[in-house]
Amino acid sequence: MIEQGAFPVEPWHIRETRLDLGLIAQSESIFALSNGHIGLRGNLDEGEPAGLPGTYLGSFYETRPLPYAEAGFGYPEDGQTLVDVTNGKVIRLLVDDEPFDVRYGELLEHERVLDLRAGTLLRTARWRSPAGKEVAITSTRLVSFEQRGVAAIEYVVEALDQFTRVTVQSELVSNEDQPVTSKDPRVSAALSRPLEPVMHEKGERGAVLLHRTRASQLMMAAGMDHEVEVPGRVEVETDAAPDYARTTIICGLRPGQRLRIVKYLAYGWSSLRTRPALRDQVSGALASARYSGWQGLLDGQRAYLDEFWDGADVEVEGDADIQQAVRFGLFHVLQASARAERRAIAGKGLTGPGYDGHAFWDTEAYVLPVLSYTVPEAAADALRWRASTLDLARARAEQLGLKGATFPWRTIRGHECSAYWPAGTAAWHVNADIAAAFERHRLVTGTDDLERECGLEVLVETARLWMSLGHHDRHGVWHIDGVTGPDEYTAIVRDNVFTNLMAAHNLRCAADASVRHPEQALALGVDTEEAAAWRDTADDVALPYDADLGVHQQCEGFTTFAEWDFAASTDRYPLLLHEPYVRLYPAQVIKQADLVLAMQFQGHAFTDDQKARNVDYYERRTVRDSSLSACTQAVMCAEVGHLELAHDYAYEAAAIDLRDLHHNTRDGLHMASLAGAWTALVAGFGGLRDDEGVLSLDPQLPESITRLTFRLRWRDVRLTVDIDHRHVRYSIRDGADARLTLRHAGELVEITSDAHVERELRRRRALLPPPPQPLGRRPAGRS
């Protein structure tokens, strides 16, 4: 865990004031830069020491066989693993003859700052070489939001006390060594030298390397070019070989003199294009970057982010930690998705190799809600990616003997890569989560375009999946058996409430969409009988309820399972690393919000009383071994009036990586939880819901947050919600005739550009006292 205070709390910066080599891998994830296409971990310029060297291209993967000691029909044969591609970040420095290495000589100062408005990572260091010469190094790194294929580094060396001969080796390095991986199933599979050289080419000040993956046969190109400024004589020379290229810059600096290098990097990959096409693509991107110049790239970066923050910023008064963390989270969510452009948004974005670089349901259920309200084009692109894998999902359904389409539990390209079906294939809810993301996007953006383009087909095929998965019993109740919900400590059950409600929602959405697009629906073979069966089935869905206790059962029988002995497991978290599934599954121990998530996503299906009792029941049994849980618990605790507990959970969701609460930030950031920080504030304290097709808000702040302001987009309008302890103010700012109807605490209100609406808040009363958590599993402490 990272100590509170490791990163001083500043609203727009993540600042690291001294280098802690014990936390270097975590800091590489936190300081990762990405635009959704290129991802650079925050590795030191000089390449080492490193926790995990990492340079990624969105969806650039290698396949590898998945081993099974006991195979079964339908198990995927191949996995997909994100590749650490050619590293263009490396800039080695020799001070006279001695390599700049923070482990040698004396590191007099070292600071790194991730600037959330500039979109840069700034590093400043002052170093005394073993021979006693002092230099100052300043490097500024960016991955361009504007120019998708481009990254750049400004690298400045200043001699401080004596004349110094300075040699800079700026490199491209392929097939970097990776540290050995652990047995934790959440880390990645190791690939050894995944890149086969295809071509290398050099100029005086730069080079291009082309490589291809062996099995997946994807080709990538990486190029670099340099601008050099220095007062005196300088020599620049470039070498290239199959697995590396190196531009060497040598000069002498008197005290106060500086060598400034701008390194332009360009990346591209393709499964189709030829070598010359790829080579030219990166050369073109380099030319374009040079044309913009360093300052041009900086300006473009800031402009892009200004626009983003204008529509997405959340201001939190009274909790500086959360203020910083929610912006950090939004920034990384943007980085993971901004220019992904119809490729998967991975669970860890492009910040690390964790989970093999796979995308899960997290994307649609946790990340896209934020994007639909803040960067809807990025959400649309992510949904287009899913839709582009529909043929694979159809083939998978057919392989499993099912109708329609079933999307993979984890994947990069679209093929199922989950090797453990009870918490993979059986978690059918991913299909409904995808359907719900399409529906939400339609609601929020107010247009059917995406639905017409590709959403309808996804809704129809997933509806067909559900019809073939579920069945009516002899009393006409519709069940889904052998199913796994979000809670991965309970699997292969009957009637998971979350899944059943989401499946019903999926069925209804498909029926409604077919009405909106009758010709297209007909072309997909949907007739009125099929649509009617969808609606009727949605009405018949089983929702297990324990009448004795007055709570819903997460699945049939759940409330009668054995209670888990939490007192015996206080030092055994996460339980998945210390307890067998065979004991976890049939016990009342919950990895992550499941029924509680159902109440967030499908709140209209529960009464207020039920919500209060359900929260009370499930809080006591949820251990939060998943990073997807805290934000949901924040939202529902807020709704039922446990505002302080909600505040704690909001902090935990937001601080997950800045404080390394799950002890695996080294492998990459938790995008869903970072997005969840926004959700905890906006859906939790703002009370935002949209499951009834209406924009609904119902704000209420915890004690120490004195003011919460957030912006979001609804259709063609930008809404600002400004909340304090006594009032909420809704305003829009899109021209005179813009108007917006929303539901505030159950009341429909209309807002226009010149008539904001203010409402007094009634104090929310909890029906029950705040519940305890399992022993030792209270939310991580706020400061």
Next chain:
Amino acid sequence: MIEQGAFPVEPWHIRETRLDLGLIAQSESIFALSNGHIGLRGNLDEGEPAGLPGTYLGSFYETRPLPYAEAGFGYPEDGQTLVDVTNGKVIRLLVDDEPFDVRYGELLEHERVLDLRAGTLLRTARWRSPAGKEVAITSTRLVSFEQRGVAAIEYVVEALDQFTRVTVQSELVSNEDQPVTSKDPRVSAALSRPLEPVMHEKGERGAVLLHRTRASQLMMAAGMDHEVEVPGRVEVETDAAPDYARTTIICGLRPGQRLRIVKYLAYGWSSLRTRPALRDQVSGALASARYSGWQGLLDGQRAYLDEFWDGADVEVEGDADIQQAVRFGLFHVLQASARAERRAIAGKGLTGPGYDGHAFWDTEAYVLPVLSYTVPEAAADALRWRASTLDLARARAEQLGLKGATFPWRTIRGHECSAYWPAGTAAWHVNADIAAAFERHRLVTGTDDLERECGLEVLVETARLWMSLGHHDRHGVWHIDGVTGPDEYTAIVRDNVFTNLMAAHNLRCAADASVRHPEQALALGVDTEEAAAWRDTADDVALPYDADLGVHQQCEGFTTFAEWDFAASTDRYPLLLHEPYVRLYPAQVIKQADLVLAMQFQGHAFTDDQKARNVDYYERRTVRDSSLSACTQAVMCAEVGHLELAHDYAYEAAAIDLRDLHHNTRDGLHMASLAGAWTALVAGFGGLRDDEGVLSLDPQLPESITRLTFRLRWRDVRLTVDIDHRHVRYSIRDGADARLTLRHAGELVEITSDAHVERELRRRRALLPPPPQPLGRRPAGRS
């Protein structure tokens, strides 16, 4: 499948009248010889062509890492695989310069006969070499029941038409090449060159090779010696190398002259003993075999089998196929167990590499019932083996966070080797099956000795396991959740009836045994409170019942699961190779008798009406993809009056390997099904039960079986049961004062040596008409 008629029906022989190379692997299993310690597949003497070369030593295994694409806590890290050890069967023949090979020249005659009374495999061949010389070859092979470490081959070559120079190379061959294995999870893992040479030693007429496995570090020795008889001059010479030894015998034969060789083989292995000790052990065994001589070994073999058949034979009039098959089955069950002596009896005995040579619950649930009634010492040894692994079972329970001990789902040495926990670890019933086997053995033998020696501790520790696995709900009903019963197409369920009844039985047996051995129980920490809790819990066990349908539910909710579309899967058997578990588990499709097995093992828990309805319900949904099913269906169909259907199932169980009904006889014989043939006749048509502590019989024959006679042991008495369509006659033959009380059709009758009892049989009436099976899954047709 092997065509009916491939092996002519003879009561005491399995005769193959021509060599079909397409069935060579199957015939190697069928003609395997074993005494439970040494196993020789029926490979041709000359080594090739071969389906699967196989020479095994009971429990001689190599470990190998079990791979997991997604690992989980408690998954076993290493598997154990039976090793194909040094092959001593090889006797190559050169006729002049041409090797005898059935694929070349002309095979004029070829016959193999497995003699079930002699305990030998006889092979006769007449061959014309490519150069036109005719020879007759007769080889007779045995694995001695009397001398555990010894096998022998008498090999006779006769020149038929011309003077012939004959060269015989009799060999020991280590690290034979194996064909590549398939993806079928039921076949074995391939080991490449598993044996490391330790030592080789030769004499003039024989040699000894010592090897060691790399990972498991077990050492084995194989030795051979030869006697040679021939009219004229003969040269004998032996070579030895690390991986082979070869005795070469050269002579000339005029027409009518014969070369006769007796090859003595000895085997031993140990994890503890030194090289010299092992070497001397096999040399000693060879000396002992030579001392007995070939005829002495033959005589001893027949005497051993005479004694066996005297107490175990089943005579079937009116169905010659079953007559042959049940004897074939009993012979192989004896071969698998006779001299196993505290080592595991594998699912395939020592007849092939299938299932990696592992022992499963099959042993206790299917094989030991037969042995307890026929060769009780062998059953006792098998139970002693289980008890010897109790510490490993305790450690496994502790690893899983459970009390007591849990035995492995599959193993050779005693460690859990199952890599798929939903059909492995979760199948806890193996523990109750073991407990029941101890209890049955006590009942049948009428002595507490084995219970005192080791059974009590097994009963106590398994009872403790059940107490920690199950729990009482708020209404006081005791449930076992997350459990898998015998039916592997339904897993991770609540309250599998078979498991719950067997667990209750286990609890009661442990409590009763503690009363019988109070001091020892106290030493194990069993006080009266613990024993009382066992009894009370056994009374509280949940037995799901569908009152609407009047049938028991195999597990909670089973009768409300979706029905399987059998019409769509007629060409997809076994379903496990064509359908995903994720769809099989939640559907009403049953791999093998489960609730029906519960009714066989714990019949007293069901009324006659329930039995009839349950059979009717489950017959329609059972696809018999497991070889463990047909015999159970035979027993329960017979009990509820479907005698013709029972007859069909009895045939299927008996003929499983002689007709290769499951298409995997090549990998070894199905010991449980072969034992099940006995059970189908004795428990099915004889009506034998013992679950209430009394020997109960209730005979009734199907139409075409005109008479059924079987012998069994009960305490110190040998009982003969002689059944025809109208009467049953019970007689014993153990001296004047022997007496036996048994229950015939509910009535207690007493039998003494001089007063047999005869009873008229009442025609059994079925309450319901014979049920259909799933489409295409009727029992395999009888002739």
